[in-house]
Amino acid sequence: MDRFASLTSRLVLTAVLLVAVVAFLIAGAATLGLHSYLSSRLDNELMASLHQSVQAADQHAQNHGSSPPGPPGDGDSDNRPFDGPRLEILNGAVFPGLSFATVHTEEGTNQGLPQSTVTALGAVPPDGHGHDLPIPGFGEYRVATGHSSQGLIIVGLPTSAVDGPVSQLVVWEALFGALGIAAAAGAGRLVVRRQLRPLREVAATAHTVAELPLAEGDIELAERVPDRLTDERTEVGQVGAALNTLLAHVESSLNARHESEQQVRQFVADASHELRTPLTTIAGYTELARRRPDDAEIVKTALGKVEEESARMTSMVEDLLLLARLDSGRPLEREPVDLSRLLVEAVSDARVIAPNHRWRLEVPEDSVEVTGDAERLRQVVTNLLTNARKYTPAGTTVTVSAQPNGFAVHDDGPGFAPEVAEHAFERFARGDASRYRGDEGGAGLGLALVQAIVTAHGGRVTLASVPGSTRVSVFLPTT
Numbered sequence: 307m308d309r310f311a312s313l314t315s316r317l318v319l320t321a322v323l324l325v326a327v328v329a330f331l332i333a334g335a336a337t338l339g340l341h342s343y344l345s346s347r348l349d350n351e352l353m354a355s356l357h358q359s360v361q362a363a364d365q366h367a368q369n370h371g372s373s374p375p376g377p378p379g380d381g382d383s384d385n386r387p388f389d390g391p392r393l394e395i396l397n398g399a400v401f402p403g404l405s406f407a408t409v410h411t412e413e414g415t416n417q418g419l420p421q422s423t424v425t426a427l428g429a430v431p432p433d434g435h436g437h438d439l440p441i442p443g444f445g446e447y448r449v450a451t452g453h454s455s456q457g458l459i460i461v462g463l464p465t466s467a468v469d470g471p472v473s474q475l476v477v478w479e480a481l482f483g484a485l486g487i488a489a490a491a492g493a494g495r496l497v498v499r500r501q502l503r504p505l506r507e508v509a510a511t512a513h514t515v516a517e518l519p520l521a522e523g524d525i526e527l528a529e530r531v532p533d534r535l536t537d538e539r540t541e542v543g544q545v546g547a548a549l550n551t552l553l554a555h556v557e558s559s560l561n562a563r564h565e566s567e568q569q570v571r572q573f574v575a576d577a578s579h580e581l582r583t584p585l586t587t588i589a590g591y592t593e594l595a596r597r598r599p600d601d602a603e604i605v606k607t608a609l610g611k612v613e614e615e616s617a618r619m620t621s622m623v624e625d626l627l628l629l630a631r632l633d634s635g636r637p638l639e640r641e642p643v644d645l646s647r648l649l650v651e652a653v654s655d656a657r658v659i660a661p662n663h664r665w666r667l668e669v670p671e672d673s674v675e676v677t678g679d680a681e682r683l684r685q686v687v688t689n690l691l692t693n694a695r696k697y698t699p700a701g702t703t704v705t706v707s708a709q710p711n712g713f714a715v716h717d718d719g720p721g722f723a724p725e726v727a728e729h730a731f732e733r734f735a736r737g738d739a740s741r742y743r744g745d746e747g748g749a750g751l752g753l754a755l756v757q758a759i760v761t762a763h764g765g766r767v768t769l770a771s772v773p774g775s776t777r778v779s780v781f782l783p784t785t
Contacts (some may be wrong), residue, residue, distance in 0.1 A: 323610040325490040325651040326483070338476055344468040349436045353647070356461040360454040427460050435444050438465065508546050509530070530551065552659075559708035580622060582583055584615035625751045632758040639679035646673045652687040653706050662700035668707035676782045677714070678763045683782075686759050690715045690778055712765065714779040722771040730769055751772045756780075 423442060432451040439462070446469070468469035511531050512545050530553060531546040545578045591608035597606050646669045653667045672741045676683075687706075694704045698719030705716045722730060756778075760767050765782040 317498045318491060321494040321498075322487055322491045326487050329479075329483045329486055333476075333483060337475055337479065341468060341472050344471060348448055348463060348465065348468055352436045352461065352463050353434070353447050355463065356450045356452045356459065359461050360452050362607065364454050386664075410605040422595060427462075428458065429458060432458070441513050500573060510550060512549060577622075577626060581619060584619045587615045588612050622751070625755055629751070629755065629758055632762050638682055638759075638762050640677055641680070642674055643676050643678050643680045643683055645676050645683070645713060647671075648684055649686060649706055649708055649713055652684065652691055655688075656691045656695060656704070659723060660695040663698070663700065664703040666703060666705040668705065670708060670710075674708045674710060674713075676784055678782060679759075682759045686756050686780065687713070687715075689756050690780075693752050694719070694776075709779075711784050712779065712781040714777055716775070718774050721773045721776045722769070727769060727771050731767065 335413050400417070426439065427449060430439065430451045431448050432453060434450070436448045438448045439447055441447050443463070444464070446465045448465050449460060449462040451458060452462050453459070511529060514529050531550050588611075591611045595605045595608035649667060649669060653665050656663070657665045691704070692708070692717060694702070694717045698704070698717050702717050702719045707714050708714070757767050760780055760782065763782055765780065767781075768779045770777045772777075
């Protein structure tokens with residue numbers, strides 16, 4: 307069955323079988339039709355011959371009395387022309403021992419029949435219908451029986467007039483049927499292969515893509531099915547269009563994977579760099595305190611710096627752990643949170659920490675309530691206010707406004723540079739010098755944490771920044 311595993315072979319085999327079945331049905335119908343026609347004509351000739359023989363016997367009886375007529379043949383009284391083998395039996399008694407039984411042949415000779423055959427002929431009922439009967443030495447005959455004044459008359463005609471043409475027709479049908487099936491197989495294979503050529507081109511595209519090294523690196527998946535094979539009005543076009551769509555998805559997935567790998571590498575490098583700085587500071591001050599243990603001022607300064615850098619590292623590691631938990635899809639708390647109260651508390655704390663900034667709070671009369679993790683949302687608000695405080699000069703007005711589905715933080719500071727705004731929510735991204743004030747800069751995880759926490763809540767964050775106006779909007783689910 308492996309020979310018919312391909313679609314081409316199965317389609318050709320199906321077409322050939324259909325042609326063979328149709329040819330068989332047509333041949334059978336033609337054979338039956340011809341046999342029926344010739345049999346009907348033979349019966350008509352048989353009945354006509356029987357009628358003529360009966361008339362001839364009756365006429366002979368009128369002319370010669372009751373004596374049986376002589377052997378029919380060329381000199382018989384009916385003077386009927388002889389056009390082939392014909393059997394005529396005449397007798398005054400039906401059974402047994404018919405006194406006369408001959409067969410007329412084309413040569414005009416009379417050949418006698420054995421008594422057993424004559425007896426079998428006498429058993430044919432005189433019903434006016436033809437009956438098939440084998441005659442030893444002469445073949446199959448169509449026999450009919452009738453009565454005359456001379457007795458029983460049996461007339462037979464050979465069925466070769468039917469069997470011969472039918473047999474020849476069957477032979478020619480078999481020959482032409484075989485030729486037709488062979489022609490159908492050849493033409494079907496040619497047509498099917500031609501029609502399936504576009505499908506082979508689509509398969510070739512798939513094989514080409516399968517041979518590409520897609521395991522790693524920046525993959526350029528430019529291979530596509532030609533446009534002429536993507537017409538969705540055809541079956542092949544549907545396959546081609548589906549494959550192109552699949553390849554587009556695979557390409558985007560590979561690009562996303564590559565970008566993710568690059569981000570992971572950059573993240574590891576940035577995290578290592580950010581951790582190396584405080585570690586180097588701690589190591590340096592520790593070495594200084596070890597060398598001068600008697601200098602209390604130096605030891606005090608060193609311990610203070612070690613404590614400061616340790617706190618900085620601890621905060622950074624906690625932020626990294628939180629990002630890792632959020633990236634892994636760990637669920638957050640889901641409970642009603644009074645967003646208005648949270649914003650009031652955060653702005654109050656900011657006023658104490660940065661009194662040189664002008665802090666404004668806009669909340670509606672009705673309390674704004676969202677669903678989420680209160681501690682994580684508090685961290686979002688704190689990070690945004692911290693960024694506004696650190697990266698804007700004194701005297702900047704920072705406005706926090708509550709909305710039915712979230713809140714926004716706006717400041718009139720210098721804003722983000724366009725190239726920085728595009729990557730503001732990436733990890734370890736920092737603002738430019740216009741928003742950076744001395745040693746208050748962080749590790750660049752603030753906005754990354756904001757986006758990760760809000761995304762984990764099913765919300766989104768947007769940033770719009772131009773010189774003199776920077777607005778960060780947080781949208782959260784309300785139920």
